[in-house]
Amino acid sequence: MNTEKKPLVEVSHLKRYFDVGRGQILKAVDDVSFEIYPGETFGLVGESGCGKSTLGRTLIRLYDATSGTATFKGSPIHGSKSKSEMKQLRRDIQMIFQDPYASLNQRMTVTDIIAEGIDAHGLAKNRKERLEMVHALLDTVGLNRSHAERFPHEFSGGQRQRIGIARALAVNPSFIIADEPISALDVSIQAQVVNLMKKLQRERGLTYLFIAHDLSMVKHISDRIAVMYLGGMVELCESDELFDNPLHPYTKTLLSAIPLPDPKLERSRERMVLQGDLPSPINPPSGCRFRTRCPFAMEVCASETPKWQEASKGHYVACHLYNGEQAGTAAKPDSQGVDHHELV
Amino acid sequence: MNSLLEVTDLQVSFYTYAGEVQAVRDVSFSLGKGETLAIVGESGSGKSVTSKSIMRLLAKSAKIKNGSIRFEGKELASLPEKQMQNIRGKDISMIFQDPMTSLNPTMTIGKQITEVLRKHQNMGRDAAAKRAVELLNQVGIPNPEKRLKQYPHQLSGGMRQRVVIAIALACNPKVIIADEPTTALDVTIQAQILELMNRLQDQMGTSIILITHDLGVVANMASRVAVMYAGKIVETGTVDEIFYESRHPYTWGLLASMPKLHEKSDELQAIPGTPPDLSDPPKGCPFAARCPYAMEICYEQMPSYTEHTGTHRAACWLQDSRAPKVERPLAAGGER
Ligand SMILES: Nc1ncnc2c1ncn2[C@@H]1O[C@H](COP(=O)(O)OP(=O)(O)O)[C@@H](O)[C@H]1O
Ligand SMILES: Nc1ncnc2c1ncn2[C@@H]1O[C@H](COP(=O)(O)OP(=O)(O)O)[C@@H](O)[C@H]1O
Ligand code: SF4
Ligand code: SF4
Ligand SMILES: [Mg+2]
Numbered sequence: 001m002n003t004e005k006k007p008l009v010e011v012s013h014l015k016r017y018f019d020v021g022r023g024q025i026l027k028a029v030d031d032v033s034f035e036i037y038p039g040e041t042f043g044l045v046g047e048s049g050c051g052k053s054t055l056g057r058t059l060i061r062l063y064d065a066t067s068g069t070a071t072f073k074g075s076p077i078h079g080s081k082s083k084s085e086m087k088q089l090r091r092d093i094q095m096i097f098q099d100p101y102a103s104l105n106q107r108m109t110v111t112d113i114i115a116e117g118i119d120a121h122g123l124a125k126n127r128k129e130r131l132e133m134v135h136a137l138l139d140t141v142g143l144n145r146s147h148a149e150r151f152p153h154e155f156s157g158g159q160r161q162r163i164g165i166a167r168a169l170a171v172n173p174s175f176i177i178a179d180e181p182i183s184a185l186d187v188s189i190q191a192q193v194v195n196l197m198k199k200l201q202r203e204r205g206l207t208y209l210f211i212a213h214d215l216s217m218v219k220h221i222s223d224r225i226a227v228m229y230l231g232g233m234v235e236l237c238e239s240d241e242l243f244d245n246p247l248h249p250y251t252k253t254l255l256s257a258i259p260l261p262d263p264k265l266e267r268s269r270e271r272m273v274l275q276g277d278l279p280s281p282i283n284p285p286s287g288c289r290f291r292t293r294c295p296f297a298m299e300v301c302a303s304e305t306p307k308w309q310e311a312s313k314g315h316y317v318a319c320h321l322y323n324g325e326q327a328g329t330a331a332k333p334d335s336q337g338v339d340h341h342e343l344v
Numbered sequence: 345m346n347s348l349l350e351v352t353d354l355q356v357s358f359y360t361y362a363g364e365v366q367a368v369r370d371v372s373f374s375l376g377k378g379e380t381l382a383i384v385g386e387s388g389s390g391k392s393v394t395s396k397s398i399m400r401l402l403a404k405s406a407k408i409k410n411g412s413i414r415f416e417g418k419e420l421a422s423l424p425e426k427q428m429q430n431i432r433g434k435d436i437s438m439i440f441q442d443p444m445t446s447l448n449p450t451m452t453i454g455k456q457i458t459e460v461l462r463k464h465q466n467m468g469r470d471a472a473a474k475r476a477v478e479l480l481n482q483v484g485i486p487n488p489e490k491r492l493k494q495y496p497h498q499l500s501g502g503m504r505q506r507v508v509i510a511i512a513l514a515c516n517p518k519v520i521i522a523d524e525p526t527t528a529l530d531v532t533i534q535a536q537i538l539e540l541m542n543r544l545q546d547q548m549g550t551s552i553i554l555i556t557h558d559l560g561v562v563a564n565m566a567s568r569v570a571v572m573y574a575g576k577i578v579e580t581g582t583v584d585e586i587f588y589e590s591r592h593p594y595t596w597g598l599l600a601s602m603p604k605l606h607e608k609s610d611e612l613q614a615i616p617g618t619p620p621d622l623s624d625p626p627k628g629c630p631f632a633a634r635c636p637y638a639m640e641i642c643y644e645q646m647p648s649y650t651e652h653t654g655t656h657r658a659a660c661w662l663q664d665s666r667a668p669k670v671e672r673p674l675a676a677g678g679e680r
């Protein structure tokens with residue numbers, strides 16, 4: 001990743017709240033700031049309900065921003081736009097969903113599904129060209145041209161996800177938001193889809209926001225990874241750095257929770273097991289939202305929201321343990337990767 | 345190890361409008377006391393059908409065509425439903441991926457637990473209520489008295505799965521079959537549930553059949569592993585034999601397609617293609633169409649098992665003395 005480049009996506013203090021009735025507000029995304037650079041894969045992880053999909057959907061303008069800003073290629077994603085600006089945005093940013101079955105219209109043929117965007121944007125001069133484009137896309141995602149006239153239910157999960165990818169690619173986007181694109185697939189098929197996404201990125205210079213809850217796959221595909229907890233971002237850094245040197249206690253528990261496919265290691269490993277469940281985003285804890293489950297919580301954690309700060313170059317964290325003053329007084333967890341032993 | 349459950353040559357088929365689907369094709373394995381046998385393999389390989397056959401919970405369109413399922417010497421495959429009801433939930437209980445499939449949404453948690461206790465243990469109302477509190481404590485649910493009065497939808501996914509485990513444990517079963525028990529849960533909650541299951545097993549000596557497609561979960565829980573593919577067990581061994589000395593190309597493919605946390609590689613090793621259609625299974629090795637080592641014989645004839653140790657066997661023509669020597673790829677783990 002090249003941080004010298006200008007960011008493709010810039011998000012600043014973005015909030016997305018939902019009014020859930022009875023005067024209650026659910027803060028699904030609450031004040032997040034980050035950039036995504038051209039050609040990079042930006043991984044987004046966290047437990048379900050932490051706001052990943054809401055963030056992705058806000059970036060593709062399926063949701064308005066409650067406050068804060070998000071820009072794409074320098075211009076705001078939200079707010080009023082001319083028809084042609086809207087059209088361009090709808091082409092430039094595409095989304096791939098977790099459940100390829102639910103996201104494909106069961107009554108449309110593969111050709112019509114893939115060509116939806118081509119038609120909407122008038123990208124094909126005639127039927128012949130339209131079919132040629134669909135065939136080329138089928139080739140690109142590794143599906144057989146003979147599949148073109150079939151219906152979604154005739155395909156396996158992995159094949160359906162390829163159809164979803166072909167549909168997204170049809171309009172030549174530069175930015176793809178992939179919301180748990182492999183979570184519903186078998187491991188061996190996950191690898192096929194991830195390899196395909198990487199190949200497409202190399203060939204077309206695509207930028208990805210890759211949302212997932214499987215950290216090992218996210219590590220494999222991402223250049224940088226952001227960790228979310230209860231609507232907020234708690235840590236962001238390069239993917240290797242996150243695994244070698246996690247700072248935030250929540251990141252550490254996440255890494256520690258991954259069972260590794262190595263029985264000898266699993267037998268000797270001491271886990272940091274997170275107690276309890278995720279609190280409600282309607283009434284999040286004061287101060288640091290993680291404090292009700294954090295083994296290092298201090299007094300200040302209840303009264304002050306930790307600042308989002310750069311702990312080392314390119315490594316951002318929101319935790320009082322890494323505040324200049326507090327850092328000395330608190331027992332700082334040592335920063336090893338997944339094999340730390342200081343906690344069980 | 346004396347075996348508690350012995351499955352031999354099990355064949356199960358579904359009879360659909362499109363014809364016979366041979367979901368389970370000659371599966372044999374045994375389960376010893378206090379051990380955890382993991383059954384792994386991709387979706388559609390027959391893991392759930394195998395476990396539902398043991399519980400005799402198969403759909404009406406399914407039939408056990410052949411084979412035996414012996415539990416403590418009793419033949420379950422042909423046991424009348426009435427007697428099966430005394431075994432189900434009492435001697436053998438099951439945990440499903442989605443806790444809502446085992447919970448009744450219209451009944452309080454307390455009622456659901458006490459009902460099992462009163463039916464199988466002949467407990468009175470008060471004794472059952474007391475035991476229900478104990479059970480929720482045991483599975484790590486805080487405020488059990490309050491929880492017992494709640495309905496399933498008032499609990500988080502992780503809490504619901506704990507309730508399902510509590511119900512499964514209610515009668516001190518000898519065998520628990522857990523079908524993807526943590527697949528729907530977040531990794532932090534999964535870690536809690538795995539820890540709970542490991543602890544309960546240590547305390548109670550229960551035998552577990554763990555069905556999963558997550559090799560990390562297998563490494564964490566299992567003592568032995570059976571690898572299933574297209575309705576067959578293609579390799580079985582102790583957990584170390586499978587992870588460090590596997591012999592079957594499908595097992596190699598599964599292990600190699602897992603991303604490694606501590607290594608950087610550009611390309612994941614995917615297994616190309618998809619599993620065969622079980623309404624018309626290939627006559628030879630079912631993995632042949634996807635196997636990089638396939639030979640002519642593989643398409644013609646199903647390989648038989650080669651025993652490597654008393655616990656480790658694999659069904660692959662590469663094990664035949666006439667086959668070319670192929671080394672396990674490095675990405676599939678183990679040492680040279
Ligand atoms: N349309 C909506 N209306 C109300 N609440 C919502 C809506 N979408 C999401 N939420 C809530 O916002 C929070 C974040 O959800 P989501 O973004 O889907 O999380 P994730 O994708 O990380 O699982 C959850 O508490 C969820 O219930
Ligand atoms: N009700 C059913 N009718 C027809 N075929 C079925 C039915 N249930 C399962 N099968 C078939 O049986 C095979 C094994 O299924 P299953 O045991 O559920 O796989 P797994 O649990 O390994 O994912 C699959 O090929 C599936 O299509
Ligand atoms: S700010 Fe406090 S409660 Fe929050 S993660 Fe850091 S130490 Fe834990
Ligand atoms: S029998 Fe042949 S096709 Fe089957 S796994 Fe072995 S080498 Fe591959
Ligand atoms: Mg989501």
Ligand SMILES: [Mg+2]
Nearest residue numbers: 391392393523
């Ligand atoms: Mg299953």
